[in-house]
Amino acid sequence: MKKASSLSELGFDADGPSFFRHLSLADGDGALPRRRLIKISVIGAGNVGMAIAQTILTQDLADEIVLIDAVADKVRGEMLDLQHAAAFLPRVNIVSGTDVSLTRSSDLVIVTAGARQIPGETRLNLLQRNVSLFRRIVPAAAEASPESLLLIVSNPVDVLTYVAWKLSGFPASRVIGSGTNLDSSRFRFLLAEHLEVSAQDVQAYMVGEHGDSSVALWSSISVAGMPVLAHLQKNHRSSAASKTKQFDEAALEGIRRAVVGSAYEVIKLKGYTSWAIGYSVASIAWSLLRDQHRIHPVSVLAKGLVRGVPADRELFLSLPARLGRAGVLGVAAELVLTDEEERRLRISAETLWGYCNALGL
Secondary structure, three states: OOOOOOHHHHOOOOOOOOOOOOOOOOOOOOOOOOOOOOEEEEEOOOHHHHHHHHHHHHOOOOOEEEEEOOOHHHHHHHHHHHHOOHHHOOOOEEEEEOOHHHHOOOOEEEEOOOOOOOOOOOHHHHHHHHHHHHHHHHHHHHHHOOOOEEEEOOOOHHHHHHHHHHHHOOOHHHEEEOOOHHHHHHHHHHHHHHHOOOHHHEEOOEEEOOOOOOEEOHHHOEEOOEEOHHHHHHHOEOOOOOOOOEOOHHHHHHHHHHHHHHHHHHHHHHOOOOHHHHHHHHHHHHHHHOOOOEEEEEEEEOOOOOOOOOOOOOOEEEEEEEEEOOEEEEEOOOOOOOHHHHHHHHHHHHHHHHHHHHHOO
8 A cells, every 4th residue: 555645645735724824924015035945866765875865964055955866766765754753853854756757946956876885896997887877867867957066975076977968968167976974984984993082173185086096195194283194104003014113105005005995995894875965965065055165076077277287188087176055166287296196097097997998979
């Protein structure tokens, strides 16, 4: 038996007398004051999509949330589960379905749809399984909401953000990948634990590919305006090495690998990642729709913007970017890199360019 989501579906007349007596809200000119409503659509109601929707819902960011998924019963069940928490949440209209046209007039369309990453599988190995799906999703979403921002979360996120840019016809400033925003949070978490400070007080970025070739910008890490790397190398020792060995290049690479591998560890333990990426994407959504001008390391069209990324290569990778209501407002093009960081970023860019170029879009 189909469950009802409202009394009207149970046969009650929704057009009867109002429970409250209506008052005139018009001003002297007869116009009703109206607040612009914010609509966010999430395409893909899996673990990641629902973690994002749930986090956005609790942050009172949207007036309407649309959930889209290929499995009708699954997405309706998710909608009902959230609707039943209405007494504990801000008032939000939640809609679900399988038709992308439901996303019409969205301010932000978040795409998480795609094949689930399996233990041991790299993000780039997911590419071919997801490109064909994007050919069905992205043009329809762009047509339904031609003025929207498009936020890609599906992996491999950098290549699929490039795919979404090509398929949508949107300007690059309105197509953004979640990129290394979460990688950077994991990086900051590890450093904060070691330094015994809040992760919010650690300024540290991972850039490049969201994946195996990501680059840790050790040279620019700071806490309270103080450089961290020199302090670590002078005063701290690597527990993975001998007692006399300090934070050398091998130790730093071990930490970078730990950051990259943390997602694989979560997948191995619980089968998928969800909560951290949910908070990460919700923070990006907040910066975009609330016009916060905050800096996030997200996947952007990077050709020629920084050393290590050639000007003739159309590819998306993560760089610190200023985000606002219009999308990407600016990119840290004056990013100062060491020779080693530039070398690693070039490798990351070449890796991504190989896949983007092979797609022939």
